[in-house]
Amino acid sequence: MSTYEEEHGLSRENSEDARSASVDRRETRSQFQELFQTFGNNNSEEDVDNSMLLLLLSQMIPASLQQEWMEQMEQSDKKGCSESFIDSLPRIPASKIKEDDSCPICCCTYKEDDHPLVAELPHCNHKFDLECISVWLSKSTSCPLCRDDVMSHKPGIDTSQVELEEDWGMFG
Amino acid sequence: MASLPKRIIKETERLASDPVPGISAEPHEDNLRYFAVTIEGPEESPYENGVFELELYLPDDYPMEAPKVRFLTRIYHPNIDRLGRICLDVLKNNWSPALQIRTVLLSIQALLASPNPNDPLANDVAEEWIKNEELAISKAKEWTKLYAGKR
Ligand SMILES: [Zn+2]
Ligand SMILES: [Zn+2]
Numbered sequence: 001m002s003t004y005e006e007e008h009g010l011s012r013e014n015s016e017d018a019r020s021a022s023v024d025r026r027e028t029r030s031q032f033q034e035l036f037q038t039f040g041n042n043n044s045e046e047d048v049d050n051s052m053l054l055l056l057l058s059q060m061i062p063a064s065l066q067q068e069w070m071e072q073m074e075q076s077d078k079k080g081c082s083e084s085f086i087d088s089l090p091r092i093p094a095s096k097i098k099e100d101d102s103c104p105i106c107c108c109t110y111k112e113d114d115h116p117l118v119a120e121l122p123h124c125n126h127k128f129d130l131e132c133i134s135v136w137l138s139k140s141t142s143c144p145l146c147r148d149d150v151m152s153h154k155p156g157i158d159t160s161q162v163e164l165e166e167d168w169g170m171f172g
Numbered sequence: 173m174a175s176l177p178k179r180i181i182k183e184t185e186r187l188a189s190d191p192v193p194g195i196s197a198e199p200h201e202d203n204l205r206y207f208a209v210t211i212e213g214p215e216e217s218p219y220e221n222g223v224f225e226l227e228l229y230l231p232d233d234y235p236m237e238a239p240k241v242r243f244l245t246r247i248y249h250p251n252i253d254r255l256g257r258i259c260l261d262v263l264k265n266n267w268s269p270a271l272q273i274r275t276v277l278l279s280i281q282a283l284l285a286s287p288n289p290n291d292p293l294a295n296d297v298a299e300e301w302i303k304n305e306e307l308a309i310s311k312a313k314e315w316t317k318l319y320a321g322k323r
Pocket of ligand 1: 103104105106107108128129132
């Protein structure tokens with residue numbers, strides 16, 4: 001968000017916003033300190049219920065800050081597919097590519113390239129330039145067209161088998 | 173400035189040759205990634221008869237990254253904050269590189285037609301909206317007249 005606003009000379013409102021956010025943060029911090037002192041002094045007296053503590057904390061954190069954290073969490077959660085998975089995507093032979101088929105990501109017809117390298121996603125069979133879909137799948141696991149989670153179908157490791165082996169190990 | 177990806181050129185051309193009803197989007201002369209946008213308030217919404225100005229920017233990573241869009245015209249809406257920032261899933265976590273400028277603007281138009289005060293990330297307008305919907309709608313209409321009058 002900030003780069004956008006910087007680029008467009010919209011920093012004034014933005015910095016006002018940032019200033020009030022930093023005041024919020026300062027307040028939050030002092031409230032945290034108070035809370036910890038209160039609970040720290042009469043510890044072990046009564047076991048403080050964790051859920052109550054969480055509730056208190058969440059009430060003290062300004063909504064704007066909560067949103068920021070949530071977005072940060074979502075961003076760090078966003079992991080793409082492995083390189084080996086992307087490399088293993090089936091590739092479409094040139095003979096099967098129609099004249100006016102185009103890549104939904106770059107919007108160019110595949111045949112504009114003399115040697116188009118077109119990949120197909122497993123299960124939903126949506127097709128893209130390998131180059132284009134590689135970039136997307138390096139940060140996401142969903143098909144751009146149907147949002148199918150490409151990793152959810154991966155046969156991968158059979159976990160039931162792994163657990164079974166561990167059980168056997170315990171007996172042995 | 174790096175050359176403009178073909179996709180952006182194509183999208184720009186199509187926005188001009190086959191415009192979306194009620195929506196206009198024109199690139200700036202000196203920055204073809206920056207668009208001046210207007211969206212007409214949908215009929216039978218509190219924003220009816222209003223024309224809202226927005227700005228849209230295509231980041232360097234576009235289309236791997238969503239366009240940045242915000243309202244310039246003030247608007248009273250539960251999913252748009254006072255800085256004009258829009259709370260819309262396709263602009264954030266639900267972005268897909270198969271979406272386009274026109275689909276994004278259509279989504280924003282749809283958001284004007286059906287405000288969603290129950291969105292978990294909504295602002296204080298949303299609270300007011302939930303508390304007294306009738307009052308909120310009349311305020312939205314008032315703001316539309318006040319700030320989004322046709323020129
Ligand atoms: Zn492509
Ligand atoms: Zn798909």
